Amino acid sequence: MKAAAFAYARATSVVNALELLAAHGDRAKVLSGGQSLMPAMNLRLLSPDILVDIGGLAELRGIAVSGRALVVGALTRHVDLLRSPEIALHAPLLRDAVAHVAHPAIRNRGTIGGSLAHADPASELPACVVALDATIVVRGPAGERRIAATEFFRGIYETALSSDELLVAVEMPVAGHDASFFFQEFARRHGDYAVVGLAARAVVAAGRFSDLRLGFFAVGDRPLLASAAGKLIDAPVTPALLAEATTALADELDPQEDQQASPAMRRHLAGVLLRRCVAALLARPELEAGATR
Amino acid sequence: MSAPVPVSLLVNGEPIDGLVLPRLNLADFLRENLKLTGTHVGCEHGVCGACTVRIDGEIVRSCLMLTIQAQGTSVETIEGLSDNGEIADLQAAFRERNALQCGYCTPGMLMTAQDLLKHPSVPDRQTIREHLSGNYCRCTGYQAIVDAVEATARKRAERRA
Structure with missing residues (x-):
């Protein structure tokens, strides 16, 4: 099937995305890689009034090490996790897990932030961030909120995110040399x-x-x-x-x-x-x- | 709500400007608007791989991408790869080995196989199967497809040597 009609807004910044989410509330869905959202819309399981496309926000991309923390931007794709030397060194669990996520063409579009916010109980990355004791970094109208991964997932497709918040990054402790x-x-x-x-x-x-x-x-x-x-x-x-x-x-x-x-x-x-x-x-x-x- | 939006992209090297509804996925844009019907639409939820195209050099599912998300990108379809000869040897190997019957999956198979064959090393059969695992074929039982991809990889390696 095809997705039902919806309006489309391309966010120009995180601030702009938050304004759009604040204006549209529950009637909006955030679009990043779309590899879970698009199937759900094509199957008419979801029909949002408006999509807020954050796919162009460079500020949400990238993998960086800051002190003892590994910071992974929400728009980091599965294929980026698979190929990143930082991930291989500091969080090899993510690399091992991503090899089991779908297929190459899907991994070229799907993002870590999308996977976590979607919260499918059968998907790999949510369990990884729980095992890695990660923190989910969320931005909303009142500023930034940091949520322990163990507190983030609330049920099937349910998370601690509210409809006016955006998942911006995942932070996890870098693997010690004694970790396996x-x-x-x-x-x-x-x-x-x-x-x-x-x-x-x-x-x-x-x-x-x-x-x-x-x-x-x-x-x-x-x-x-x-x-x-x-x-x-x-x-x-x-x-x-x-x-x-x-x-x-x-x-x-x-x-x-x-x-x-x-x-x-x-x-x-x-x-x-x-x-x-x-x-x-x-x-x-x-x-x-x-x-x- | 949901008014048409302008989109500009390259398709097989040619600049295209269009006005599309947000809900129009890239596969339908290629097929219906541009009449590039080599990209096939199977399941429309990312499972079958028949709609595989290349965006900025990487394979993606065109049924799981909105046309407007392709703004500013370079899209390559099976027509592009056929016309420029990039996969002529792979197509010949498919023909020779009978790696297709109805042909519905073939464009997606070729796009995905070429994505693997771009790498210089010769993949083993397990790697080929793994790379093609997101593309369904209901006719061949896959053996002949894996044979054709393997034969092409060997021939390309010989040519490089």
């Missing part, structure tokens, strides 16, 4: 939406986790920072402890049923990913064994 990362997802085919996925950041010292953040996606209405990780921190990880953590994970998940998977299947696959993740990060392949049973 894990990204894997189950999908019907590579590039499809995940059935279940896991984005993780860890610090391993002397064979133990001194930090472990597990960002699961497609297991509920928003990305989940799993509390079960706590069981594995500062403890010798035995198969018994890992089994205990896997049970705790299954208890805290609230997966949806859809045509791809039942809740039971999603709980099972999340456990498989947890074991693979722990085995990989601790370089102890025997811990994954439970995955095949």
Whole structure:
């Protein structure tokens, strides 16, 4: 199908975009890369009165390191994340995740800000920013607001953004030299939406986790920072402890049923990913064994 | 509301000025307004890849882009790449290997394959499959398409050597 009729405004600056959003409120949608918005409009799931196109705002582009923070502009595209030496060095989790996002032609247009603001619970980047303990930087009529990624996602396609605010950047701590990362997802085919996925950041010292953040996606209405990780921190990880953590994970998940998977299947696959993740990060392949049973 | 807006862009090197409704996507602009019907429209939500074109040298889905978003850009379609001979060898390989039947996916396949073949290294079959994974073909079962892309990559590498 084709999108329903709408008016179009090309924002000339962030200030101008905010004025347009203030004037049109809920009747406006922000257009960046359009790789989620356009399908929704073509399918007539959305029909905004006006699109505010921020695609030309150079001030929202780019990746920079400022002190201990990596700052990624909202209009940074998936392909930019994939190719950026700064991302490879300071947030390799994002690079690993983007390789699973759709296909090259989509990654050439889709943006990190668009993906986060869209908040599809099955998409990769929201779980990554939760795992990376990122801060979402938002600008509105009253100025700038900084929202922890763990507080930003509120439900399916729901975030802490209000209709007169614009997501302008994502900030995350640069990876320490002792940090390690894990990204894997189950999908019907590579590039499809995940059935279940896991984005993780860890610090391993002397064979133990001194930090472990597990960002699961497609297991509920928003990305989940799993509390079960706590069981594995500062403890010798035995198969018994890992089994205990896997049970705790299954208890805290609230997966949806859809045509791809039942809740039971999603709980099972999340456990498989947890074991693979722990085995990989601790370089102890025997811990994954439970995955095949 | 939703009045026509002016747009200026290059299409296959030719300057185009138009007046379009905001809702007109780039695929429909190319097909309906410019009669460049080589760009095909399949799913209209970014899944099938039949509408793939190049904007400023990068492949995109023209069904997921508004015409007005192409303001000031350089758009290249299958007509452009065919006429200038850029993909003559790839087209010959498709013909030789029977890498098409109905032909609906072929323009998008060629655009996407050429995007991979622009890189100097010879891709393995897994890389070819991965790069073409966003383009659906309902006739061939893909084997022949991967064969044709692989054969073209080898021939180009030989020519460079």
